Amino acid sequence: MKLDLGFIDALGRMTLRFFKSAGELVIFTGQAIYHSLTPPFYPKEIGRMMVEIGFYSLPVVALTTLFSGMVIALQTYAGFSQFSAEGSVSLVVLVAVTRELAPVMAALMVAGRIGAAMAAEIGTMRVTEQIDALSTLNTNPMKYLIGPRVIAGVLMMPVLVLIGDIIGICGGYLVGVTKLEFNATTYLISTWNYLKPMDIISGMTKAAVFGFIITLLGCYNGFNSKGGAQGVGQATTNAVVSSSILVLIFNYILTEMFFKM
Amino acid sequence: MKKEIQISMKDVHKSFGSHHVLNGVDLDVYKGESVVIIGGSGTGKSVSLKCLLGLLTPDSGTIKMNTKNIGMLFQGAALFDSLTVWENVAFALLQNRLINRTEAKKLAIEKLAQVGLGKEVADVYPADLSGGMKKRVGLARAIATNPDVIFFDEPTTGLDPIMSDVINNLIVDTVKKLGATALTITHDMASARKIADRIAMLYQGKIIWIGSVAELDKTDNAFVRQFVAGSANGPIKMEVKAN
Numbered sequence: 001m002k003l004d005l006g007f008i009d010a011l012g013r014m015t016l017r018f019f020k021s022a023g024e025l026v027i028f029t030g031q032a033i034y035h036s037l038t039p040p041f042y043p044k045e046i047g048r049m050m051v052e053i054g055f056y057s058l059p060v061v062a063l064t065t066l067f068s069g070m071v072i073a074l075q076t077y078a079g080f081s082q083f084s085a086e087g088s089v090s091l092v093v094l095v096a097v098t099r100e101l102a103p104v105m106a107a108l109m110v111a112g113r114i115g116a117a118m119a120a121e122i123g124t125m126r127v128t129e130q131i132d133a134l135s136t137l138n139t140n141p142m143k144y145l146i147g148p149r150v151i152a153g154v155l156m157m158p159v160l161v162l163i164g165d166i167i168g169i170c171g172g173y174l175v176g177v178t179k180l181e182f183n184a185t186t187y188l189i190s191t192w193n194y195l196k197p198m199d200i201i202s203g204m205t206k207a208a209v210f211g212f213i214i215t216l217l218g219c220y221n222g223f224n225s226k227g228g229a230q231g232v233g234q235a236t237t238n239a240v241v242s243s244s245i246l247v248l249i250f251n252y253i254l255t256e257m258f259f260k261m
Numbered sequence: 262m263k264k265e266i267q268i269s270m271k272d273v274h275k276s277f278g279s280h281h282v283l284n285g286v287d288l289d290v291y292k293g294e295s296v297v298i299i300g301g302s303g304t305g306k307s308v309s310l311k312c313l314l315g316l317l318t319p320d321s322g323t324i325k326m327n328t329k330n331i332g333m334l335f336q337g338a339a340l341f342d343s344l345t346v347w348e349n350v351a352f353a354l355l356q357n358r359l360i361n362r363t364e365a366k367k368l369a370i371e372k373l374a375q376v377g378l379g380k381e382v383a384d385v386y387p388a389d390l391s392g393g394m395k396k397r398v399g400l401a402r403a404i405a406t407n408p409d410v411i412f413f414d415e416p417t418t419g420l421d422p423i424m425s426d427v428i429n430n431l432i433v434d435t436v437k438k439l440g441a442t443a444l445t446i447t448h449d450m451a452s453a454r455k456i457a458d459r460i461a462m463l464y465q466g467k468i469i470w471i472g473s474v475a476e477l478d479k480t481d482n483a484f485v486r487q488f489v490a491g492s493a494n495g496p497i498k499m500e501v502k503a504n
Contacts, residue, residue, distance in 0.1 A: 042356075124342075132316050133339035136331065136412075137353040137402075144356070 028220050035142040036150045045144065049152030053114050053211075054159055060113060061106045065164035068101040069093055069171025077180050089180070090191045093172030098199040099258070102164035104251055107210035110157065111243040115218035118149055119239035122222025123232035131223070146223070149215045157211030158204040165203060202258040209254060210247050217243040264291040266327070267410060267442040268313065273322035275308055275466075282308045283319070284466035292327070295436060295443040297453040299488065300463035301497065306446040309463065310414055313444070328410055332403035332441075334432075336415040338395035340387035340402070346373070347383040350401045372401040375438075376431055393424040397431065404435050411436060413445035417452045429455040450489060462488065464497065 076092040122145055125131050134141045169191060176182040218239045225235035268290040275283040282305045290296045300306050311317040313324060314333065340349045348355070350372050351365035360368065370380045376397040387395060396416065403411055416432060417425035429452050436443045445456055453460055454474050461471040462485050470482045477489060487495030 128337055129335045129339040130341055132311075132314070133333070133335055133341070135316060136314055136333040137356065139353070139356045 024224070025220060028223070029216060031142055032146050032150050032216055032219065035140065036147040038143075040143060041151075042144055042148050045148035046151050049148050050156050052117075053110065053152050053215075054156035057106075057110050057113055057160060058163065060109045061160050061164050062167050064105045064109055065097065065102050065168035066171040068105055069097050069168035069173075070175045072096045072101065072168075073172040073175040073180065077176075086180075086182075087190070089176055089182070090172065090187050091194045093176075094169060094191055094194050095199060097168035097172065098165045098203045099255070100203075100251075102161045102168050103203045103206040103210060104247065106157065106160050106164050106207065107214065107247045107251075108244055110160070110211070111214045111240055111247060114153070115214045115239045115243045116236045118215065118218030119222040119225070119235045120232055122219055123225035123235040124222075126223060126225050127228055127232060141223075146219045149219055150212060153211035153215030154208050155211075157207040157214075161203055161207035162200070165200065198258065198261050202254070202261070205258075206251060206254050209250055213246045213250060214243045217246065266290070266325075267292040268327075268444060269323070269325040270309070270313070271323045271325075273309070273312060273324060274320045275305075275312060275317060276320055282466055283312070283322075285322070286463070286466065286468055288461060288468055288471070290442055290444055292442055293440055294458045295433075295445070295456055296459050296461060297445045297447060297457035298461045298463050298468075299448060299450070299453050300446075301448060301488065301499070304463045305466045306448075306463055307414065310412060310444075310446050314412065326410065328408075330406060330408045330410070332406065332408035332411040334396070334399045334403045334411070334413045334416055336418055338387070338399035340390075340395060340398055342387055345384050345386055346378075346390070346398050349387065349398060350405050352402065353406050369401070369405070372405050373398070375404070375435060376401045377427075392419055393421075393427070396420065396424075396428050400428070400431060400435065404439060404441075407439055408441055410442045410444070411439075413443065413447075413456075415447050415449070416445065416456075417447065417449045422451075425449065425452060426455070432456055450491075 072093050073089055076089045077086055080086055080088055080092070122131075125145070131141045131145070134144055173184075173187055173191070176187050177184045221235040221239040221242070222232075225231045227234075266289050268288070270286050270288045273283050273286040274281070286305070286309055288296070288298075298306055298309065308317060312319045313326070314331075340346075341352065344352070347366050347369035350369035351360075354360050354368065355362065355365050366383065370383050373380065373383060378394065378397050378401070382390070382394065382398075387398065390398065413432060416428055420428060432443070432445075433456060443456070445453070447453055454477075457474055459471060459473055460477055461468050462482075463469070464484055470480060470485045472480065477485065480486065483496050487497050493499070
């Protein structure tokens, strides 16, 4: 009897490819952390990336968190009013925005905007030999390209999320006061009273981790792209998809860590 | 007087999976001379160059270079899109903090002048330059640190014959002015004849012939004769795979 090993062969190849990629990513992560923390630093590049991530992502993050806060206020009211618990709307908006919506929405927006741009830029540099050129000019590409992006991502994501928190809560407030006819002063006071430092800290911690994931995967996919325009396109897609998935996975892990705090 | 060896490759091997690209490359390049490696596509020219530059690690063999001060002109110039022309030229000097930005710009304009470009291009971005101008800027960047060794990767690829000759002349002039050692890989025979003191032919991952330009036309090596003549008939068989 002839045994068809085609399936096992394909499965074996896939498994090997997965572990190879995972190993490469782990090594790249280690290198990225090392090169981000050791000199020489490139302040001009770090500054450029901070503006790119922090400033230019602000409109899209502001819009998404504003509308998320507004939707949460409406939906919470619709549910809670059935149990005469409308007074908790401000609490739910506060917790949902600071702990979940602002960090996750901001991360997904930044992954689409910055992760893709980084993968495309670095990928193009790879296929046009600009990364090789850096090496021949006595400049370590990991330090010059990856370090500044990772540093900027880790520093600027919490800033974006903090702004997103304020705007998201304002969104909830707007809907609460104008649509649901809450008293403006009462809403603000209850929001302030419910606010716990851990709400903000957990959101900002998530943001820093997400910033690391997004910039790391954008850089990793760009750095390892090959095969011209098609390879750069593939790297861009991979960067956005993989960082979005990892953001959601790490969101759960971090939420569980902060669950009882 | 014995000539000093500047670059030495001894029995260098490099494979990618089961594909053996370099099968024992031996090459000595003397100080101040210009050696051109010729060979068809896929014979290992680029891999040899990448091994010399440290971008690839050979599987076995030894590579020695008597200097760390090197310059490199890439095939597509490989200029950094996000930087202006002068920042590209002065990149190594600026990143290694050897001079300040004002001095760096002045030096970059001097280097641009050496390759026949005016100071008006200093502040433009690479995307605004033609192919020939990019090569010139790439050359200016390669010579910015007054390197002891300059590598050229297919310096005339993608250029028209006249611009190719301009680039060849610039390469000869700049290398002579610097007194540098030059190693070029190309399959453009006109370029090789113009640039080279010695020409080496790489075939199936080995140097199969090396000699002066004058010897090139007299050699009875069938591989070299076929390559120089650009003939499809001869011992070199091109692999053509049909899907």
